[in-house]
Amino acid sequence: MNDFTIVFRSLRARLFSTVVTVVTVAIAVALLLTLLSLKAAGASAFIRGSGNAHLLVSADAGPVVSVLNAFFYSGAPARPIGQAKLGELSKSFPWTWVIPVQQGDSYRGFPTLATTPAFLRDFQPVPGEPWEFREGRAFDTTFEAVFGSAVAAETGLRLNAKLHFTHGAGDEHGHVHTEYEFNVVGILAPTGSAHDRAIFCSLESSWILHAHDRKERERSEAGGGHEHGPPLTSADLIDDDRKVTGLLLRLPTRPGSDVSTAMQAEFDRLRRDPTITVANPAYEIQKLLAIVSRVDILFVAMAIVILVGSAISILVALYNSMYERRRQIAIFRVLGCSRGRIFGLVLTESALIGVLGATSGAILSAIGTAVAAAYLKHEVGLVLGLGVDPRQGIIVVAATVVLASVAGILPALLAYRTPVGDTLRPSA
Amino acid sequence: MTKPTPASPLVLAALDIQGLRFRFGGEAAPALDQRGAESFELAIESFAVPAGSELLLTGGSGTGKSTLLQLIAGLIEPSAGTIRVAGTAIHQLRGAARDRFRGRSIGMIFQTFHLALGFSALENVLLALLFAEPRKEVAPRGHAARAKELLDHLGIERHDAPVETLSVGQQQRVAVARALACKPPLVLADEPTASLDPKNARTSIELIRSTCREEGASLVCVSHDPSLIPLFDHHVELASILAVRSVAEPAPTGGSR
Numbered sequence: 001m002n003d004f005t006i007v008f009r010s011l012r013a014r015l016f017s018t019v020v021t022v023v024t025v026a027i028a029v030a031l032l033l034t035l036l037s038l039k040a041a042g043a044s045a046f047i048r049g050s051g052n053a054h055l056l057v058s059a060d061a062g063p064v065v066s067v068l069n070a071f072f073y074s075g076a077p078a079r080p081i082g083q084a085k086l087g088e089l090s091k092s093f094p095w096t097w098v099i100p101v102q103q104g105d106s107y108r109g110f111p112t113l114a115t116t117p118a119f120l121r122d123f124q125p126v127p128g129e130p131w132e133f134r135e136g137r138a139f140d141t142t143f144e145a146v147f148g149s150a151v152a153a154e155t156g157l158r159l160n161a162k163l164h165f166t167h168g169a170g171d172e173h174g175h176v177h178t179e180y181e182f183n184v185v186g187i188l189a190p191t192g193s194a195h196d197r198a199i200f201c202s203l204e205s206s207w208i209l210h211a212h213d214r215k216e217r218e219r220s221e222a223g224g225g226h227e228h229g230p231p232l233t234s235a236d237l238i239d240d241d242r243k244v245t246g247l248l249l250r251l252p253t254r255p256g257s258d259v260s261t262a263m264q265a266e267f268d269r270l271r272r273d274p275t276i277t278v279a280n281p282a283y284e285i286q287k288l289l290a291i292v293s294r295v296d297i298l299f300v301a302m303a304i305v306i307l308v309g310s311a312i313s314i315l316v317a318l319y320n321s322m323y324e325r326r327r328q329i330a331i332f333r334v335l336g337c338s339r340g341r342i343f344g345l346v347l348t349e350s351a352l353i354g355v356l357g358a359t360s361g362a363i364l365s366a367i368g369t370a371v372a373a374a375y376l377k378h379e380v381g382l383v384l385g386l387g388v389d390p391r392q393g394i395i396v397v398a399a400t401v402v403l404a405s406v407a408g409i410l411p412a413l414l415a416y417r418t419p420v421g422d423t424l425r426p427s428a
Numbered sequence: 429m430t431k432p433t434p435a436s437p438l439v440l441a442a443l444d445i446q447g448l449r450f451r452f453g454g455e456a457a458p459a460l461d462q463r464g465a466e467s468f469e470l471a472i473e474s475f476a477v478p479a480g481s482e483l484l485l486t487g488g489s490g491t492g493k494s495t496l497l498q499l500i501a502g503l504i505e506p507s508a509g510t511i512r513v514a515g516t517a518i519h520q521l522r523g524a525a526r527d528r529f530r531g532r533s534i535g536m537i538f539q540t541f542h543l544a545l546g547f548s549a550l551e552n553v554l555l556a557l558l559f560a561e562p563r564k565e566v567a568p569r570g571h572a573a574r575a576k577e578l579l580d581h582l583g584i585e586r587h588d589a590p591v592e593t594l595s596v597g598q599q600q601r602v603a604v605a606r607a608l609a610c611k612p613p614l615v616l617a618d619e620p621t622a623s624l625d626p627k628n629a630r631t632s633i634e635l636i637r638s639t640c641r642e643e644g645a646s647l648v649c650v651s652h653d654p655s656l657i658p659l660f661d662h663h664v665e666l667a668s669i670l671a672v673r674s675v676a677e678p679a680p681t682g683g684s685r
Contacts, residue, residue, distance in 0.1 A: 001551055001555070001571070002558065010546075012546075013545075331542050332559060333527065334501065334530070334536050334542075335555055335560070335606070336527050337531070338523060338528070421494065421495075421503050421504060
């Protein structure tokens with residue numbers, strides 16, 4: 001028998017009230033930790049995608065739009081960059097690599113990205129995490145397609161499946177190029193980025209589709225019928241077909257040296273060209289995140305308010321119990337328990353509710369986010385860094401215990417001031 | 429002992445009250461409301477209970493019985509005078525020290541027992557031993573042995589039974605065991621028989637007296653019930669030592685009855 005026995009007895013004596021307050025605190029803590037985890041996961045998921053490209057050049061209206069188009073497939077760039085410009089930009093600086101990309105087609109709503117093999121070799125969707133093939137290999141000739149993980153998961157198509165691209169991004173009602181059959185040669189492992197929802201193929205494959213459209217247009221303008229011509233090959237391409245919608249650029253880096261100065265210089269130089277839009281993807285994403293995080297802060301603030309509310313529920317529960325506990329407090333005082341020790345007993349009780357609630361909330365949130373992350377990865381192929389950050393968890397639990405203790409101060413004061421004599425009168 | 433005696437340094441009195449004054453107000457005020465007066469003072473010039481004695485104090489309601497017991501237990505402050513329990517001036521002790529002294533040196537028995545509900549018979553006795561220790565100290569192993577010994581001695585078999593499941597007679601035994609757990613030099617019994625019939629009242633007083641004697645505690649029993657007088661060797665009418673009187677503002681100091 002010690003002071004903790006007394007505290008536990010007291011909690012047990014009011015089991016219903018104890019369980020309700022502990023559950024209230026647990027829900028608030030779980031909510032706060034889950035929102036913090038979502039906030040972190042959302043930010044990191046957003047950062048994933050632009051990978052190790054230093055600059056993005058396009059003919060889009062603005063840098064934010066170009067980054068959203070190129071890395072998040074929000075839409076297809078309307079204006080292309082011609083072959084001449086591409087050559088000029090490639091030669092303007094000793095880039096580590098220049099990767100041209102062309103967007104604009106789709107398959108069952110999944111956007112396609114036509115590019116060079118360097119995209120799947122040198123570009124890393126997340127810096128330090130190169131592409132991994134779950135099955136198969138990269139494309140190396142025309143009409144070979146590589147699926148992002150989510151495309152494979154959602155379409156159910158496996159290796160060697162045949163498909164036809166649709167002209168127009170994301171629009172399932174566009175013109176289907178049935179003349180050209182693509183073969184799935186590779187399926188990528190999840191990257192946790194928007195690229196998981198894309199289909200990759202060679203630039204020439206895409207150019208041939210567009211050349212085919214051009215030929216049909218030419219035929220109909222020449223008064224010919226609307227009949228389809230024979231399928232085209234790379235040999236039929238003219239320079240005008242060889243357009244791209246974006247250029248990913250990477251500057252040479254050396255370990256230990258900062259690339260930002262050179263990057264800024266190149267950024268400023270390219271920006272003087274009025275025919276192109278140049279963007280620093282990392283910077284544009286940070287700008288967007290700054291806007292989004294303000295909304296996140298609102299959610300977290302709401303969770304904190306709920307946590308404070310749960311602390312108030314501890315206060316109310318303990319405060320209300322004080323009247324019926326007056327007699328017991330007076331008995332303890334008669335038996336030699338000091339006012340300070342009574343104060344400590346009530347405060348310990350309050351803190352203990354905080355400990356029980358916060359720990360169960362943290363466990364609840366850890367299990368919940370782990371299950372959610374596993375589900376998302378398995379079912380949707382979405383890699384979210386969900387999960388309770390242990391440091392954050394400890395801080396939230398500690399803060400909750402402090403909050404619960406603070407909530408106990410008022411009831412403890414009431415207990416401290418309980419008059420002994422009046423309370424123990426037979427009539428009392 | 430019916431005559432007030434001054435405290436002697438050689439024979440340590442279990443209880444020694446000198447020049448006690450208490451102005452009603454605050455906690456004790458409601459008891460005096462029925463008297464319709466505005467300002468009252470309780471006064472005891474000199475009163476002592478020698479160690480090892482048993483005494484019945486009788487007085488009607490409103491004579492200040494409860495107030496006197498609260499003063500002796502150090503639960504309220506006198507406006508003047510000294511109360512010594514086993515030689516210690518209890519009001520000179522502050523805060524936790526006084527509470528611990530009360531826990532160790534004064535056992536209290538109430539009319540309604542005031543057992544801690546939700547705790548077993550054994551735990552009720554252990555609580556007294558626990559609170560009498562300084563907070564940091566780990567409860568000595570001797571506590572459980574002492575508590576069990578007392579309960580066995582008083583005929584409580586179900587040590588682990590929640591007190592609310594015990595009969596009234598058993599509850600009183602637990603209350604007696606709890607009051608004597610710390611081997612206090614003084615036991616204060618506040619109307620211990622008020623809720624019992626005469627036959628049980630006699631049994632109850634005999635139990636309290638014999639247990640106090642065995643444990644070496646002095647007993648001061650306070651009651652409004654004159655039928656208890658034959659059960660005690662010594663009896664003092666509260667009115668003979670204690671005056672509750674109306675006082676004019678400002679209160680006179682050092683006055684006598």
